Amino acid sequence: MLILNAETDGIALHEYLVRMGQLYFNWPTPDGYPDYSEAWQGNLMPRWQFAFALIRDELKNTKHNLQSLLDVSSTGILQDDVDSITSLLLGSPLERFARNEIIDSVRAAGATDEETRQIIAASIIASPAFQWR
Amino acid sequence: MLTQTLPTWLPRLSFAPVNTAPRGDTLVVAFLRGAADVLNMVVPHGEDAYYQLRPSLGIARPDDSRKKKEERTVDLDGFFGLHPNMSPLIEAWQSEQLAIIHACGAPDESRSHFKAMELMERGVDDERGPASGWIGRHLATLNTGNSSPLRAVGMGTRPQRSLSGSFPVSALRSIADFHLGGDPRALQQMRAALETVYAEDILGQDTLSIMDTLQKLDVQNYQSPFTNYPDTEFGLALKQTAMLIKADVGLEVSAIDLGGWDTHFAQGSSTGLMPNLMKDLAEGLAAFHADMADHMNQLTTVTMSEFGRRASENGSLGTDHGHGSMMMVLGGNVDGGKVHGRWPGLAEGQLIGPGDLAVTTDYRDVLSEILTKRLNNPATNEIFPNYQPTIPNVVL
Numbered sequence: 001m002l003i004l005n006a007e008t009d010g011i012a013l014h015e016y017l018v019r020m021g022q023l024y025f026n027w028p029t030p031d032g033y034p035d036y037s038e039a040w041q042g043n044l045m046p047r048w049q050f051a052f053a054l055i056r057d058e059l060k061n062t063k064h065n066l067q068s069l070l071d072v073s074s075t076g077i078l079q080d081d082v083d084s085i086t087s088l089l090l091g092s093p094l095e096r097f098a099r100n101e102i103i104d105s106v107r108a109a110g111a112t113d114e115e116t117r118q119i120i121a122a123s124i125i126a127s128p129a130f131q132w133r
Numbered sequence: 134m135l136t137q138t139l140p141t142w143l144p145r146l147s148f149a150p151v152n153t154a155p156r157g158d159t160l161v162v163a164f165l166r167g168a169a170d171v172l173n174m175v176v177p178h179g180e181d182a183y184y185q186l187r188p189s190l191g192i193a194r195p196d197d198s199r200k201k202k203e204e205r206t207v208d209l210d211g212f213f214g215l216h217p218n219m220s221p222l223i224e225a226w227q228s229e230q231l232a233i234i235h236a237c238g239a240p241d242e243s244r245s246h247f248k249a250m251e252l253m254e255r256g257v258d259d260e261r262g263p264a265s266g267w268i269g270r271h272l273a274t275l276n277t278g279n280s281s282p283l284r285a286v287g288m289g290t291r292p293q294r295s296l297s298g299s300f301p302v303s304a305l306r307s308i309a310d311f312h313l314g315g316d317p318r319a320l321q322q323m324r325a326a327l328e329t330v331y332a333e334d335i336l337g338q339d340t341l342s343i344m345d346t347l348q349k350l351d352v353q354n355y356q357s358p359f360t361n362y363p364d365t366e367f368g369l370a371l372k373q374t375a376m377l378i379k380a381d382v383g384l385e386v387s388a389i390d391l392g393g394w395d396t397h398f399a400q401g402s403s404t405g406l407m408p409n410l411m412k413d414l415a416e417g418l419a420a421f422h423a424d425m426a427d428h429m430n431q432l433t434t435v436t437m438s439e440f441g442r443r444a445s446e447n448g449s450l451g452t453d454h455g456h457g458s459m460m461m462v463l464g465g466n467v468d469g470g471k472v473h474g475r476w477p478g479l480a481e482g483q484l485i486g487p488g489d490l491a492v493t494t495d496y497r498d499v500l501s502e503i504l505t506k507r508l509n510n511p512a513t514n515e516i517f518p519n520y521q522p523t524i525p526n527v528v529l
Contacts, residue, residue: 015290018291018304019290019291019303021292021297021301021302034299043282043301043302043303045303045340045344048323048340049313049314052313052314052315052319052323053314056315058315101329102326102329102330105325105326105328106325108325109321109322109325110321110322111322115319115322116322119322119326120326122323122326123323123329123330124330127330127331128334128337
């Protein structure tokens with residue numbers, strides 16, 4: 001939410017955190033939520049749903065600011081914008097092959113350039129790499 | 134140094150050894166929230182004290198010709214009988230796939246819903262025990278080689294307390310929840326992206342595969358060739374559990390709630406508030422039993438409630454918080470057609486506290502036996518810490 005400069009009243013977030021099984025301060029022991037992937041990868045669906053709904057601005061009283069963040073550096077070329085999105089979300093761009101593969105897969109599903117930017121942002125938020133951040 | 138200051142259960146919780154075993158039965162746990170009045174569900178009609186304690190709410194004896202048949206207890210064994218609204222369960226009883234454990238419950242005598250539910254779902258004696266739930270610890274201590282995201286499901290908006298722990302579980306209000314939503318075009322695009330992002334990830338691929346499987350299930354129009362589920366939340370939860378089992382998506386545990394049992398006022402004897410709840414419960418379980426007939430050998434369903442209610446009715450034609458409760462176990466490998474447990478009686482001197490049914494079987498005895506015999510998990514000392522179960526021989 002911070003990375004996307006999003007605004008929220010937190011209510012929709014709370015619901016998703018419950019469904020993800022990682023509500024604030026709710027881990028039963030003092031060592032905090034586990035940081036190994038097996039601890040959360042068994043419950044991926046609410047994470048995917050959250051990412052999809054967030055990017056599509058479908059969470060109640062929640063709005064991200066991805067477009068404004070992209071506008072700063074956008075060249076209007078899809079590949080460059082995808083690099084900007086992955087740099088923003090993951091800290092560095094994807095390797096060219098991986099970037100093109102994900103662009104191709106989304107375009108093959110009939111997405112326009114604008115939809116491709118949006119879907120790739122959602123899928124990166126839903127990705128294992130982002131879940132570590 | 135730090136470990137010396139930690140509670141004694143912490144190392145076991147953190148480093149519990151994982152047992153490896155093949156998947157056993159699918160376990161369905163129905164929790165009757167609000168402390169069900171079990172004396173009016175499984176009626177001790179052979180006990181005179183029952184009728185003395187409940188002159189208005191008592192359910193008539195099976196042979197009481199002064200009452201209409203639909204108001205009389207349905208006899209089970211000459212001493213106990215089912216409330217007439219529980220009669221849909223007679224078929225399961227007669228086929229010896231339904232066992233009842235009466236005077237069953239927890240040692241806690243707080244008679245507080247909050248505390249009793251909390252302790253029972255955690256499977257502990259007091260607040261000092263592990264904060265995770267007993268089902269959560271079962272999942273964490275048994276490796277069945279099942280990586281399904283639907284290994285354990287809590288039917289509802291959030292997973293039940295009993296499911297909490299280090300193993301991730303899913304909350305499902307509906308099978309439709311296991312879906313990304315959105316318009317079909319965007320959904321197809323997102324699915325394509327996830328397929329790429331999770332190309333090397335088995336759990337991600339499993340999740341996508343199950344999403345596709347569940348997308349084909351039509352909850353609204355699901356028709357069992359054998360039965361109709363009641364059109365209630367409980368009925369829907371059981372129906373969806375049946376659909377998940379039949380879809381073979383790796384379901385091992387389904388936790389379902391049925392609330393509304395806190396019947397202090399006007400609970401009703403043969404009709405009214407509580408009889409309606411019993412109808413929902415019995416019709417739901419009977420429908421599930423009929424629908425899952427071909428799966429009964431790999432299925433165990435258990436009902437439980439946080440405590441029972443006072444043996445005597447109160448001045449508001451209801452019953453107050455009590456102690457001893459009752460469990461039902463339904464399945465193909467149940468020693469059914471029997472009321473298990475020692476009946477402590479309802480006469481003066483046999484009741485405990487302010488006038489409550491005593492507990493003669495600890496609920497953990499029943500669950501421990503199911504866990505070890507039917508779910509292949511021997512780690513009951515981890516699941517119910519500091520408790521040594523006595524096996525009640527309810528399941529085979």
